[in-house]
Amino acid sequence: MGRIADLNARSRRRGLFALLFVGFAGCGAGDTSYLDFDPASVPAQPTWANDVLPRLDYYCGACHSPDAQVGLQEGLDLTNYEVAKFALLDIERTAMIERSMPPGTAQKMSAYDFAVIKRWDKNGHPK
Amino acid sequence: MSAMHRPPARRGFSRAFGAIVLTGLTALITLASFDPRGGTEIAAVSALPHYAARAARTCDNCHADPTGWHNPELSLRKCNLSCSTCHVNPTGGGMRTVAGRYYGQATLPLWFPSHRPAKDANRQFSALRIAKTRRNRLPDPAFGKPLGGSAPLAYEEERYNGLRADPLFQLGLDTRYAFWFAGATLFFPMQFDIHAALHPYKHLTIYSTSGFLAKSKGYAATFGRPTPFMVKDLFVMLHQLPYMSYVRVGNFLPPFGTYLDDHTVATRRDFGLHSGLLQSRVSGIELGLAPNYPYLNVAVFRPNRQDAFRGDDPDNDGNPPFFGVDGWGGAIAAGWRDLGWQLGVSAMLRRRGLEDGGDSEAVALSWGFNPWYYSDWLPLVYLGELAYGRKQRPVVTSKQSYGHMASFHQLRALVHNGVDLLVRYEFADPDFEIRDDHYHRLALGGDLILLPGFSIHGEFRMQFNAGADAVTTHDAVLYFRGWY
Incomplete structure (x- = not known):
């Protein structure tokens, strides 16, 4: 099982990436099943x-x-x-x-x- | 443009009678249409920010010809593209101010407009040029004058085609009857909200919006609940202050992002801003101002419970506490709404117990561009928003939280006055830490605003879900909308 706490930093980076692309980015932002x-x-x-x-x-x-x-x-x-x-x-x-x-x-x-x-x-x- | 024509006085008993009859008839039709077999969700109120952006094109969208007027100093000017110009509720939705009622009767409809703005006089189908008069077509549901006269910043009657500009008492209505096609077909009264405002003294207004709280299980379930009809917004407001500023105390939606009339858009629903739900309301105090281009709204509040199923209320019959739950929150929205473009930022946080939904934080960037302002050949309005938030997971032992985001891009094209096309793209990722729960959604449709206070909205939506086995789902919605 993936621990959510371990994944927060990665998620934040993806969030910022999405912000840069003004909403078109974000596909594949998921980490765990x-x-x-x-x-x-x-x-x-x-x-x-x-x-x-x-x-x-x-x-x-x-x-x-x-x-x-x-x-x-x-x-x-x-x-x-x-x-x-x-x-x-x-x-x-x-x-x-x-x-x-x-x-x-x-x-x-x-x-x-x-x-x-x-x-x-x-x-x-x-x- | 010629000087403003004043219509014959139609106030007093006949107008009051007309307003009461219209309200009563609409209520009766709504009640008669309830199907005892079932029901569905009640929807959002319907502020339409693209109307505001579009209004920048010509001054007489919002008021009658400015011939011979003195341009008021900035502190007394009401020209801005914020919600408060057209709505009594300063952050949008619900009852219209006189400028909003004027816009609704003069500019929006295909047939029987009371007036056409100078730039739009020929923007209608030639065969449908029915209006040759500036007579208002709907009874104006506004009565009397505030005691002690109007505030210096109050609207002036002669600029609005004889509509009551600063009434003592006003009624309003937003109602939508919808067909929803998603495999099965549902017909339901999507919205039935009654607005009332009492304006007893110069700067003081007491405002309420009440409406039906339909349940997704059906109408029988809706009327089986203890309170099918509830007050949604209720606040006391000091307004018509310099620089279009106001302060209000009561229950309202917090100021955040762009207010859309589709409550299923993730920038609203996923951020606890579904305007059809009591859970989205907060109790608090809000300050705001909007002198011409800049705007600022700041609210401090007691949050409410998150919209969710509860083990102690499996039928979801209960309403959240009217004055919210223990905790606190704040929201701020600021930006610049210019004639051809706009840009704004918002931030919001809620602090509340896990049993009420837990803590949340959110930020949003909103923008708009109005090419029509620059060229008569481009009757387009583009609006967009990107919102990012974090929510607390329901974990008792720690403070885990997860990120989520949503965005939309919306383009509206006004083919002719009253014929308004829509393309909207959305992207949402409800939980960053879960694989393939994000989706793209495309909506195509438009509004046919046939008459003053009556329109038909149709929309076909496709949702592209993520993942190797994901399928594309689609639905369509068609609703008839009445308002005044």
Whole structure:
């Protein structure tokens, strides 16, 4: 796992570089994979109710919940504990690798938020 | 130009009645359009800085012909390209001053303008030259005069085609009904904000903006929350002071960067400046001035909670505290807005507990260029911004933070009065330490400002995501906008 604290100076240099190029620069500014998150920054024991459900609801609930305005898309209710448990690989692929979900220009899931969900998965999905 | 024509007096009961009827009708239409099946996000208010830049082209964009006027001394002059010229809120958005209302009725619309600036008299489709009169087309929702008369720096009625220049009480409205196409199609009232200003004495104004707080889950969820309608901005202000200076105390958005009407632009959303959200408001005091070209805004405040999901409120029904959370913050914006160009810098910091979002710092460089000022053949306005910030990670044991940045470049072309094209490029990296979370976004669209107080906005957006497996996503938004 990459330690974020070790990477700050490098990030600062890239930030300054981007400033020099007035916003066109910055591609490739990333340092670590979205999975390489500092363990200290993620809750040790995330739970479904406190940590995972609010995040899935926030990013996905507009389409993937029973009371979505547009109707439940793809029959996938990500606010349901059992459904969400088995959809994690798909969530990772679409939200974090392809970045195709949420669709369009809606706000994408942050790496930190996915790290919390991933930790929950690793810990055996505590409720 | 000929001397200003004064329209027949249409004040008193008929005007008040007209304003009340319009407000009521709009409210009824909005409420009637709520779909009980669901809803979406309420959006930002809509200051449009390119209008300000564009206004530099000719004086009678902002007021009637200056024939026979004495040019006031600098301390009393209101000519600048800051938000405060057209908006009561000195950092932009919401209720318009008389200059803003004049601009909205005279210069912006395709049909039924009350007046055309000298340089733009022929900038309209010949078949659509409906206006041959300078009569104002919308009722002016402004009433009375402040007690004790107006301040020396107050707007003067005869320069604004008879619009009430310095009213005791004024109402305003910003409303948007939107279609959003992103796989599925949503229709929703994107914005419904009512503005009110009471101006009881020369320099004193009490201002409020209230609006619906729609939820992304839907309308049913919106009206299920305890407070679907809330006061967003509320402040007491001493203004119309020399050099266009002011001081205000209350709830407002901190002065930082360039105020855009698209709340999804990362220079606003990623920096806690989403103007549709209560979380972006701060409680504090702000000083500002804008004598002609330079401008300065300084604010000290109590920050609010970061917009985020909370374990103790998984349905996100709660609102943040109205007067913010424990902590402090500050913001400063300064620069120069000249007739053909502008350059500004901003800085902001927030100090608050981790449970409220933690500490953050940000700086921004904003700029603009208005080729139209130099040539009638180039009806273009270019605006840009680069913002860099650091945010604290939610780590209890240390003070880790990470960098992020966002920028935009926006070019607007006014093909004819009322036909306004848009190209915008954005780049954002929400977290420098994470690989491939940055993206590029391109927006193509424009505004059709059909009538005074009514326009249609369309925009097609493509987002190019990073990474080997990344895909390009796209969406489109179309909204109908009414304001006065």
